[in-house]
Amino acid sequence: MRVLAALSGGVDSAVAAARAVDAGHQVTGIHLALARHPTSYRSGARGCCTLEDAHDARRAADVLGIPFYVWDLSERFHEDVVEDFLDEYAAGRTPHPCLRCNERIKFAAVLDRALGLGFDAVATGHYARLRTGRDGGVELHRAADGGKDQSYVLGVLTQPQLAHALFPLGDSLKSDVRREAAGRGLLVADKPDSHDLCFVSDGDTAGWLRERLTERPGDPVRHAGDIVDDATGEVLGHHRGSYGFTVGQRKGLGIERPTADGRPRFVLAIEPSSGTVRVGPREGLSVDRITAGRPRWSGEAPPGALSAGVQLRAHGAEHRAVVSVTGNDVEIRLLEPAQGVAPGQSAVIYAGTRVVGSATIESTRHARSVTG
Known part of the structure; x- marks a missing residue:
């Protein structure tokens, strides 16, 4: 296959590209320039998309002996991810920009361009597994490394997108990936992972929001x-x-x-x-009913109600629930109350380790045990 490998400049994407090469695919590396005004260097594990990251991605491609290009998607990223983030916070919601980036950039803008150029798939360094289901479709499953599992942030992907995705790290532990990178001579083997918002490099999200939201012309909020x-x-x-x-x-x-x-x-x-x-008080945070909308299904939309697991944060616990689907309306009844669930967050629905789909939380109701 002709595979486009997204190289972020980190260890995971570099090893994912290397494994795609080992699998016999014809691999081309790309680095996504997402920042309008990229800084020269990262600050530890904060931020990404810096000039340093672009150089690290290019060096990894050189070690692997694959072609390398930089795609400037900064304007699309600003419109679809950064502006969406600002709009959600201005409306009192708590968004997850990594899901929006996967949905609208990496597996929409990038995948669409890749397919248009004749590539068969896009490979990334996400920790998740793809399997062929009984119906012949592609299923998205949790990664082998539970501590690094990223199926939650991939829960927005649809069947056509999954059919053209490769996640070579899904069966691996992060520690093994770093050792493999060192053995391959990749200089990013010990590079820290990015944790904070890539477009808020100093980690001060409240200050970043204040600066931008108070200066937005015509903002009625x-x-x-x-x-x-x-x-x-x-x-x-x-x-x-x-x-x-x-x-x-x-x-x-x-x-x-x-x-x-x-x-x-x-x-x-x-x-x-x-x-x-x-x-x-803390008890006021307990909810057992969630109403969500804008569902995105990994395969066929589930009919009626189903018993499922629901994850409400990227690294949160899975909650047992009954999920009812009517068109674009998703009602979630948690069998045990959860705390701190905010509108704007994504509820990702699982059947065992398989991702069924996701929906955006619109409202919550307090658990009866608290409110009576």
């Missing part, structure tokens, strides 16, 4: 407002922008007055139209 006790309605403090908070947050609330019983407060809800941030 009122960002500053009150911090309110959810039970009593008492105003406990004020804030500079609701986008600086997320459901489940405990630290950095800026409330000087302690509770009567000394227990910490958590963000329970965000109302961006009024600028109100509602806080309360």
Whole structure:
């Protein structure tokens, strides 16, 4: 096959490309230039898409002896990922930009261009497994390394996209991948992984949001407002922008007055139209009903209701649930309450290790055991 290997400049994508070469594929490496104004160097594990990363990707391609190109998708990335991130926070939701990037950039813009150029598949360094299902379709499964499993952020991929994807690292442990990279002479063998948002290189997401949202022309959203006790309605403090908070947050609330019983407060809800941030005890975070929309199925949409596992965060636990699907409406009943579930997050649905699909959380309801 003709395979386009996405080289980020990190160890995982380099080894994935190397394995594609070993498998006998005709491999071409590409590096995606996603930053409008890339910095020269990374700061440890923060950020990506720097000039250093581009150089590391090129050096890896040289070691592997494959052609290498840089594709500038910075404008598409800014529109589809960065602006979406800003819009979601301005609306009081908590988005996951890695899912949007996989959905709209790596397996939409890149894959579409690759197929147009005559390539058969795109290979990435994601930790996930692909298997052929009983119906002949391609199934997406959790990786062998549970600590590195990235099937959650790939839960937005559809069957046509999975049919043209390769994840060569799915059966491997991360420690083995680093050893393999060193044995192949790849200089990125010990390079730190990227953890923070690639477009917020200093890790200060609240500051980054404040700078951009307060300067958006014509933005009707009122960002500053009150911090309110959810039970009593008492105003406990004020804030500079609701986008600086997320459901489940405990630290950095800026409330000087302690509770009567000394227990910490958590963000329970965000109302961006009024600028109100509602806080309360940990129990107020418990939910057992989730309404989600914009579903994306890895195969056929599940008929009716199904017993499934649902993951609500990239590295969160899997929750047992009953999922009911009616058209584009997805209702999730958690068999045990979960905490800190925010609108905008993605709910990825599993049948065992297989990804069924994903949907974007629109609203939640508190567990009956808490609210009565």
